[in-house]
Structures are given as structure tokens and as C-alpha cells.
Amino acid sequence: MNRRRIATAAAIGVVSALTALTVLVAPGQAYAAPEPSPQAPASVTVPGPMAPPPPSESLEAVRLKIERLYQQAASATDAYNLAEERAEKQSAEMVKLTEDMAEGQARLDDLKDRAGAAARAQYRGGGLPPEARLALTGDPGLFLDGMGRIRQGHKATKDLIAELTKAQADLAAYSKDASSQWEKLEANRLKREKARKEITKKISEAKKLEDELEKEERQRLLQLERAAQDRAQTQWLGSGALKELDGRASEQGRKAVEFATAQIGKPYEWGAEGPGSYDCSGLTSQAWAAAGRTIPRTSQEQWRLLPRIPVGEMRPGDLIIYHSDASHVGMYVGDGTMVHSPRPGRHVTLAGAGSMRILGVVRPDK
Structure with missing residues (x-):
């Protein structure tokens, strides 16, 4: 029994040595330079190729x-x-x-x-x-x-x-x-x-x-996009932004929300105001038009001209303006969620209200 154990241990040692040797000489792998010998100067090294960055990064x-x-x-x-x-x-x-x-x-x-x-x-x-x-x-x-x-x-x-x-x-x-x-x-x-x-x-x-990516990479890209939005939403919720939110939508606000959410699934198209496709401000301006109130066409003009309110006083129907240049807008629908038309290649959808950087909130019917 002892002899068998000794033989097994010796075999494992041989396999480990062979594996290590294989890794060192395998093509495309980085390897360390050998210790300097008496025939070679210590300053001379043979660098291996740089390892590629992790695919996720x-x-x-x-x-x-x-x-x-x-x-x-x-x-x-x-x-x-x-x-x-x-x-x-x-x-x-x-x-x-x-x-x-x-x-x-x-x-x-x-x-x-x-x-x-x-x-x-x-x-x-x-x-x-x-x-x-x-x-x-x-x-x-x-x-x-x-x-x-x-x-x-x-x-x-x-x-x-x-x-x-x-x-x-x-x-x-x-x-x-x-x-x-x-x-x-x-x-x-x-x-x-x-x-x-x-x-x-x-x-x-x-x-x-996007087109240069493989199919699996595009799927992973979408996962990364959603993960980034989820992190931002979690951080926003963790800030206590929703603790004071209990406002109910006005009658016009309710109608605007009904219109906007009815467009879910329709594609984004820049410059579009419906009925088959929308850009972000095309969706919000048409939703409020359906509620009987005309508001500016663009997110930047909506931010500039409509009455602003604190985020903590937000209620369904209010418009959330995103990014430092006010280049995106969504409509708050309640429970920390907004509806928006994201970008080319995407469709009108629900998303976390804090999934992007919030610039401020405006209320069309204030």
C-alpha cells in the first residue's frame, strides 16, 4: 500500500513537471526569461509577447x-x-x-x-x-x-x-x-x-x-449596458431619492403617461414624432400634446423653458432631463421608473429613472 502511494506521488510529480514545461513553450503565451548562465550576460533577456487585456475590459x-x-x-x-x-x-x-x-x-x-x-x-x-x-x-x-x-x-x-x-x-x-x-x-x-x-x-x-463585434460580443455588450444602468439605478435608489416621492399624477399627467407607455416597443428614429417611431423628445412632446398641452419639441428647450421642480417632488408625467447638455429626456411613470426612447437600434421602453445621470426634472402642467 505504501509502495502504491509512493508510485502515485511520483507519477503526479512527473505530470506536473511536464505540464509546467508545456505552458512555458506553448505558442502565444508569455514566458519568463531563463536565469543568466555563465556564457550569457545577466543584462540580456528575451521578453515574451504582451498578454492581451481581459475581453470584458x-x-x-x-x-x-x-x-x-x-x-x-x-x-x-x-x-x-x-x-x-x-x-x-x-x-x-x-x-x-x-x-x-x-x-x-x-x-x-x-x-x-x-x-x-x-x-x-x-x-x-x-x-x-x-x-x-x-x-x-x-x-x-x-x-x-x-x-x-x-x-x-x-x-x-x-x-x-x-x-x-x-x-x-x-x-x-x-x-x-x-x-x-x-x-x-x-x-x-x-x-x-x-x-x-x-x-x-x-x-x-x-x-x-457594433458591427465589428462578434455575435457573442454584441450580446455581452448589451449585458454590460444593462449592468451599467442597473448600477446607476441602484446607486440612485440608495441615495434615498424615492423616500419622499408620493405625488400623484395630475389628470393631464396621467393622460401623458398613458400615451407614452402605449408607444412601448416602437423603434427610436432621430427627428421622429410618431406615430410609428420616436426620438426621445418626440415621444415626450407628443405625449403631452395628447394630454392637451403643447410643450417645446426638444429636450434642451423643455429643460430651458418648462418649470423646474426638485427631484424629490417628482410625480408621474413629469419629464426627467438627462446629461449635462440636456440631450436626453424620459417621462417618469412612478415607482422609480421612466419611459423613454433610448437611442438608434433601441425601442421605446421602461427603464430605471436613475439609470442615467439626471440633470433635473421639469413639470409641463405646473
Whole structure:
């Protein structure tokens, strides 16, 4: 029995030695330089190849880069949407100005016709003004009656001249406003085109990074994304942010939440306001429009113009603005959850309200 144990131990020692030797000479593995021999200088070493970083760390770096690219695309999307909104407003103003100019020109033409008719009537009367012709009459009654008509005529002529002058001034103002609106329209068109190029570039870069990954890596990337969101949500909940939240949605807020959650599963598309797809602020602005309240189109304008409230006073229907540049927005639905349209390649979904960095909260119906 003792001999068998000794033999077994010796065999294990041989196998271990062979395994160690195999690891040292296996291709692609790092190995230590041998101890210096008397024939080789001690300063001479033979370095092995660098070991690659763990796959999870490398993939995490890719995830962060993709996240930054999509945030940049979101910021550019806000710029595009704002330029689009202003261009639509200016186009409507241009249409109104064009109508006003047409009406003003027609009015001016009518006034000129009336002034011309008065001049022709005076010419047919021999070129004498009414006062001179009236002075030649010998009928007192006709004279008094004529004086009344002359006063009326003078007032009518004065009013006609004043109206003609105003019509000319209005027409000039309409023309100046139209020129100014056209310049603004063109400037916003250029801003919109610049933003569109930026969006396309950033999304293409992000998609290229994703497409270069293997199927298993893309699945792992999604897991890393969810894990990062879960960590952020857990930290947010741990801060006690929800302890004081007990506010109930207003009637309009409830309707906005119903609309937004009904869109779950629809794809993200930058610049989209439904009904088949949405970007983040397209979803929130349309949800509040369905509730009967018009709010700004972009997340940055929603943050700038809507009433702000403390996070601790948040209630369903309120809008949570994310990132330092206010480039993303979601709608709080209660229980620490929000609904949002995340980014290209994703769909409208529920997520933790604290799964991203919160800039602040606004209330459309305050």
C-alpha cells in the first residue's frame, strides 16, 4: 500500500513537471526569461509577447465609446429638431407675410385708383378747386350746402392721403420683415443640414463599432449596458431619492403617461414624432400634446423653458432631463421608473429613472 502511494506521488510529480514545461513553450503565451548562465550576460533577456487585456475590459471600453457617440448624436438631434421647429415657424410667418403683402398691395392699388378718380373729376370741372367754383355762385342756400360738402371732401381727401401713406409704409414693413424671415429661414436650414451630417456621422461610427463585434460580443455588450444602468439605478435608489416621492399624477399627467407607455416597443428614429417611431423628445412632446398641452419639441428647450421642480417632488408625467447638455429626456411613470426612447437600434421602453445621470426634472402642467 505504501509502495502504491509512493508510485502515485511520483507519477503526479512527473505530470506536473511536464505540464509546467508545456505552458512555458506553448505558442502565444508569455514566458519568463531563463536565469543568466555563465556564457550569457545577466543584462540580456528575451521578453515574451504582451498578454492581451481581459475581453470584458476591452468590451467595456467599446461600450463607453459607443455611448459617447450616441450622446453626441442625441445632442446634434436636438439641434436639428430645434432648427426644424424654427424653420417651420418661420415658414408659417413667411406665408402670413406674403398674404399681408398681397392684401397691402391690393389696398394700395385701390387707394391709388380713388386718388386718380378724384384728380380726374377735378380736371373735368375745369381745373378750378371746389372753393373757387362755389364762390362764383349767387345762391346762398347752394353756397351753404356746398361748404358742407367741401368740408366732407377735404376730410375724405385727407383720410385718403393718410391711408395711402400708411398702406405704403405697411407694404415696406412687410417687405422688410419678409427679407429678415427669409434670412433666418436660410440660417436655420444651414444649421439643420450641419446637424443632420453630424447625426449621420456619429451614428455611423457607433454602428461600425457594433458591427465589428462578434455575435457573442454584441450580446455581452448589451449585458454590460444593462449592468451599467442597473448600477446607476441602484446607486440612485440608495441615495434615498424615492423616500419622499408620493405625488400623484395630475389628470393631464396621467393622460401623458398613458400615451407614452402605449408607444412601448416602437423603434427610436432621430427627428421622429410618431406615430410609428420616436426620438426621445418626440415621444415626450407628443405625449403631452395628447394630454392637451403643447410643450417645446426638444429636450434642451423643455429643460430651458418648462418649470423646474426638485427631484424629490417628482410625480408621474413629469419629464426627467438627462446629461449635462440636456440631450436626453424620459417621462417618469412612478415607482422609480421612466419611459423613454433610448437611442438608434433601441425601442421605446421602461427603464430605471436613475439609470442615467439626471440633470433635473421639469413639470409641463405646473
